[in-house]
Amino acid sequence: SQQGEEDPQALSIQEGENATMNCSYKTSINNLQWYRQNSGRGLVHLILIRSNEREKHSGRLRVTLDTSKKSSSLLITASRAADTASYFCATGPPGNTPLVFGKGTRLSVIA
């Protein structure tokens, strides 16, 4: 299956700490995307990294991609209580086929 798998399933940290979530996948990809979902809401796109990129930054977010290991990580620096949410990676296969989402990491940031 193309589906990415996030690790850990759940993560609880103190406000101000960094949060790292990992995503592994099984087949080749065109790009990998990360989404956030607040409780009871829809998913919101955070960042996209292409298969020829190794690292990307957006504000307090840092995403890395290692295509040789078929893995990606999402780092949230200086976390805030408002970062509490589920985070999903989504892999974009080669060709024009839709994204496939993992089951997500539930992040709790305690104030």
Next chain:
Amino acid sequence: DAGVIQSPRHEVTEMGQEVTLRCKPISGHDYLFWYRQTMMRGLELLIYFNNNVPIDDSGMPEDRFSAKMPNASFSTLKIQPSEPRDSAVYFCASSLRSSNTGELFFGEGSRLTVL
């Protein structure tokens, strides 16, 4: 733009009843996707459309599920008859120009409970 709009936000129905979920994508987006989210199975793609044409419906679980997109600004997902195992949150999402290289814009979802 108001984003992707879904209705109803919540639906409680009894087994055997027909359920219709509605979606208005972002204007100008060429792709529309229907996903189902459950704790057990995560986010599953049910069907997607490109320029109002269904491209892949292999994720539709059974013949009880059907989806239509009569025009660029409206899509429906219908379940008839509904069963308790259909209880889930159903999301509609749209994207511009590509099914996987651009970001998806999700609606707030329709939470379905079938008793």
